[in-house]
Structure formats: structure tokens, C-alpha cells
Amino acid sequence: MCIRDRFGPGFGLGGGGTEGPASILSRVPGLRVVVLSEAAEAGANLRAAVEGWAGDEPTVLLIPRSLALSPAGECVEALARPFATPRRVREGDAATVFTWGAALPLVQAAVARSGQDARIIDVECLAPLDRDTLTAEAKATGKIVIAHEGPRHCGVGSELAALFADDAILTLDAPVLRVTGDDGPLTASAEARALPDLETLTTAITHVATF
Numbered sequence: 001m002c003i004r005d006r007f008g009p010g011f012g013l014g015g016g017g018t019e020g021p022a023s024i025l026s027r028v029p030g031l032r033v034v035v036l037s038e039a040a041e042a043g044a045n046l047r048a049a050v051e052g053w054a055g056d057e058p059t060v061l062l063i064p065r066s067l068a069l070s071p072a073g074e075c076v077e078a079l080a081r082p083f084a085t086p087r088r089v090r091e092g093d094a095a096t097v098f099t100w101g102a103a104l105p106l107v108q109a110a111v112a113r114s115g116q117d118a119r120i121i122d123v124e125c126l127a128p129l130d131r132d133t134l135t136a137e138a139k140a141t142g143k144i145v146i147a148h149e150g151p152r153h154c155g156v157g158s159e160l161a162a163l164f165a166d167d168a169i170l171t172l173d174a175p176v177l178r179v180t181g182d183d184g185p186l187t188a189s190a191e192a193r194a195l196p197d198l199e200t201l202t203t204a205i206t207h208v209a210t211f
Contacts, residue, residue, distance in 0.1 A: 103148050
């Protein structure tokens with residue numbers, strides 16, 4: 001079974017953009033939760049989910065509303081990489097930024113703005129987490145920022161921070177920083193606050209990379 005749905009800010013729904021469905025769904029045992037980060041890959045990811053590339057478990061493919069409204073450019077017909085696995089979007093040695101969904105473009109902009117040599121990892125599959133791959137990427141730099149849309153409280157970012165505390169604590173050279181959206185509730189006019197703030201994200205990346 002595959003379920004596709006849109007979430008997050010973008011349609012003027014206000015509080016609907018702060019509910020954090022990815023975190024809620026990630027707590028359901030046996031459910032695979034994948035968050036799309038590239039509009040051009042929407043069809044290819046849906047095909048991979050329906051065809052069970054990652055396994056036979058029921059899969060929820062979440063598409064951020066902000067991505068649904070953005071130009072897709074040249075669409076990818078079939079993925080040339082594994083489905084529902086972390087992918088390195090940008091190389092770098094100064095820090096590692098873990099992100100997914102609509103926060104990815106913000107992270108890319110923040111890294112460029114900071115001038116830091118930070119690698120960017122698109123987590124993509126929030127449940128189950130690929131612990132080994134994510135831990136290896138964290139250990140590679142020892143300096144970590146986690147950025148995602150939606151509430152900070154009880155989000156998947158909290159689970160990632162706990163994972164790195166469990167499995168990578170001896171290699172960490174700086175505090176693990178999380179940059180998220182506001183916890184809300186938010187009005188329709190303020191729904192953009194469900195996304196990380198670019199200035200805050202830039203500051204966090206600079207702080208961790210130069211710690």
C-alpha cells in the first residue's frame with residue numbers, strides 16, 4: 001500500500017502547516033515514511049514507492065506544499081539511485097547538515113550564505129531511519145546541524161539528535177544544533193514560520209562549523 005499526501009505551509013492553511021504529520025506518522029510501527037525534497041523527482045519517487053523498491057511495507061510519501069507549488073523543471077522519470085535512503089546533496093568537511101522536505105532549499109541557501117564547507121544530507125526516509133548511514137555521515141565531520149520544517153517539540157530532529165548522542169558522541173566536536181519551524185499555533189498569514197528561518201539557519205551552520 002502506498003499513500004501520497006501533501007503537508008506543510010504553502011496553501012494559506014495556517015495551523016495546518018504546523019501539525020508535523022511526518023513526526024506523527026513516523027511513530028507508527030511498520031510504516032515507511034518518505035518526505036520528498038525535489039519537485040522534479042515527485043513522479044519517480046511515487047513510482048518507486050508503488051513498486052516497492054525499498055520493501056513491501058506500507059509507505060507514506062509526503063510532498064511539502066511549497067514544493068508542489070514550485071516549478072519542477074525537467075522531471076525525472078525513474079530514480080537513478082536507491083529509494084528511501086539518505087543522499088548526500090553537497091560535499092563538505094566543516095560540518096554536516098541533516099535535512100529533508102521543504103527545508104532542503106533553505107539549507108542550501110544558508111550554506112552558500114555562510115560560506116562554510118558544509119555537507120548536506122537529505123535524510124529522505126524518516127521511518128525507519130537508516131541509522132548506520134546517518135551515523136557515518138555525522139562522524140565524518142563531528143559537527144552537526146539538523147534542520148526541518150514543522151514543530152521543534154517531539155520532531156524527527158529530536159530523534160536524530162538522540163541517535164547521534166547514542167552512536168556518535170565520542171566523535172562530536174560541537175553541540176548538535178536543531179533549527180526548525182515554530183511550534184505554533186500559527187495563523188494563515190504567519191504559516192511561513194513553520195519553516196526554519198534562513199538567518200537563524202545560517203548562524204547555526206557558521207557557529208557549528210567554526211566551534
